[in-house]
Amino acid sequence: MIELPPLDLAQLVRLSREGGLAYLPGLAQPRRIDMATCPPGVRQEVCDAILHAAPKAMPSSASAGGDQRYFHVEVEFEGADTARVTFDVPEADAPETLVRLWKRPAGQSE
Amino acid sequence: MPRPSESAPLIGVVPPYMLDRLAQHTDARVSMPAVKTMIIDQQQRSLREMAGQPPRSTLAPARQVAPAGTPDRAVHDAGNGTTLPGKLIRAEGARPSGDPAVDEAYAHLGSTYKLFWNVYKRHSIDAHGLPLIGTVHYGEDYENAFWNGAQMVFGDGDGEIFNRFTVAVDIIGHELTHGVIDTEAALLYQGQSGALNESLCDVFGALVKQYSLGQTAREADWLVGQGLFTEKVGARALRSMAEPGTAYDDPVLGKDPQPAHMRDYVDTPRDNGGVHINSGIPNRAFYLAATALDGNAWNGAGHVWYDTLCDKRLRHDAAFKDFAGLTLLVAGEKHGADVRRAIDEAWKAVGVLP
Numbered sequence: 074m075i076e077l078p079p080l081d082l083a084q085l086v087r088l089s090r091e092g093g094l095a096y097l098p099g100l101a102q103p104r105r106i107d108m109a110t111c112p113p114g115v116r117q118e119v120c121d122a123i124l125h126a127a128p129k130a131m132p133s134s135a136s137a138g139g140d141q142r143y144f145h146v147e148v149e150f151e152g153a154d155t156a157r158v159t160f161d162v163p164e165a166d167a168p169e170t171l172v173r174l175w176k177r178p179a180g181q182s183e
Numbered sequence: 184m185p186r187p188s189e190s191a192p193l194i195g196v197v198p199p200y201m202l203d204r205l206a207q208h209t210d211a212r213v214s215m216p217a218v219k220t221m222i223i224d225q226q227q228r229s230l231r232e233m234a235g236q237p238p239r240s241t242l243a244p245a246r247q248v249a250p251a252g253t254p255d256r257a258v259h260d261a262g263n264g265t266t267l268p269g270k271l272i273r274a275e276g277a278r279p280s281g282d283p284a285v286d287e288a289y290a291h292l293g294s295t296y297k298l299f300w301n302v303y304k305r306h307s308i309d310a311h312g313l314p315l316i317g318t319v320h321y322g323e324d325y326e327n328a329f330w331n332g333a334q335m336v337f338g339d340g341d342g343e344i345f346n347r348f349t350v351a352v353d354i355i356g357h358e359l360t361h362g363v364i365d366t367e368a369a370l371l372y373q374g375q376s377g378a379l380n381e382s383l384c385d386v387f388g389a390l391v392k393q394y395s396l397g398q399t400a401r402e403a404d405w406l407v408g409q410g411l412f413t414e415k416v417g418a419r420a421l422r423s424m425a426e427p428g429t430a431y432d433d434p435v436l437g438k439d440p441q442p443a444h445m446r447d448y449v450d451t452p453r454d455n456g457g458v459h460i461n462s463g464i465p466n467r468a469f470y471l472a473a474t475a476l477d478g479n480a481w482n483g484a485g486h487v488w489y490d491t492l493c494d495k496r497l498r499h500d501a502a503f504k505d506f507a508g509l510t511l512l513v514a515g516e517k518h519g520a521d522v523r524r525a526i527d528e529a530w531k532a533v534g535v536l537p
Binding site: 096101140 | 380435436453
């Protein structure tokens with residue numbers, strides 16, 4: 074349903090995993106990837122994850138009931154007035170590329 | 184009959200205010216997709232508004248239902264994959280499998296059925312004998328349990344932070360109560376109605392545990408998910424209904440963020456507006472009412488909470504004070520003055536009622 078702007082304009086990506094049986098602050102910290110400064114390989118990996126995830130997007134919180142988990146993706150685009158796109162992907166439908174991004178080493182965390 | 188609602192239907196993937204900003208972006212590559220999305224969104228919203236109240240969940244059983252008073256359990260094994268329901272291991276009446284996860288799931292599904300039938304005369308999740316289906320060994324080191332609208336799913340945990348999720352009877356009671364809520368008030372999973380949804384699951388999960396142990400309200404530990412955490416982390420449980428905010432304080436998990444009073448209500452966009460955080464407030468109200476009345480919590484306070492959940496006056500977007508007010512009405516109509524007084528004092532003690 075969503076149509077993403079070209080990702081070459083993406084400046085910042087935040088990924089968080091929401092839902093589940095409890096909210097545990099230490100395990101819920103969002104991953105933050107600075108697209109302007111990260112190595113080209115990482116940038117490509119993040120773009121792949123977003124492009125694979127976007128077609129699986131669901132209406133906000135529609136997949137959250139019953140303690141099901143979902144990924145919340147936030148992309149900031151460059152410009153004088155920063156624009157953002159956010160969308161949610163149910164864990165059960167999440168592409169492997171997005172799951173890998175979530176499991177990224179702590180060095181990439183916010 | 185549909186219940187009245189003031190809330191807007193669920194909107195599209197990108198929040199409207201963000202779409203507005205995107206559509207006004209100076210770069211056409213950013214603004215044009217947003218404009219298109221807004222048009223599609225507006226068309227879909229119009230259709231949904233014509234449809235009115237969100238439809239109630241229907242949980243149609245796939246086969247002949249068990250007679251009232253008899254559960255119909257089936258526990259499957261996903262074999263560490265994610266395909267549901269997986270291979271059937273133990274059907275209703277079959278002997279123990281020898282797999283602890285399978286046999287715990289089977290026993291705890293039975294305990295949950297027993298509370299709802301013996302105490303509230305509810306024949307399974309939908310009150311019409313819906314089979315209780317569970318799948319264990321879901322995913323690799325999967326650290327969660329959930330209700331997907333048709334069945335329960337349990338991970339094995341990672342062994343580092345979490346044990347297997349079948350270990351705690353109240354967690355199975357919690358998840359099945361999500362199914363009960365779906366077929367009754369269908370409380371919206373966002374903000375206060377979402378926190379009520381979570382709190383009701385904790386309440387009936389606790390009652391399943393207390394009923395299976397034969398405990399009174401004052402004997403119970405009022406911990407949610409005791410046994411889920413390994414000994415490697417400093418955590419008593421996922422939540423404490425008696426003392427919200429004290430279940431854990433650990434370098435890996437962080438500190439339990441639950442408030443116990445409305446003055447500490449957490450306003451946050453995370454966790455669907457804090458559904459697992461602010462549930463501490465109605466959880467403590469239930470604990471206070473149940474322990475003030477003493478005896479078995481599934482009677483008295485438990486009966487009022489169940490009757491309120493099933494009451495047609497409970498809106499799907501109810502706030503804490505709406506639910507609290509309805510518990511008092513229900514208690515006054517169907518239960519004794521002492522029960523009503525204990526509940527009134529409990530809601531006042533947590534700051535939900537003045």
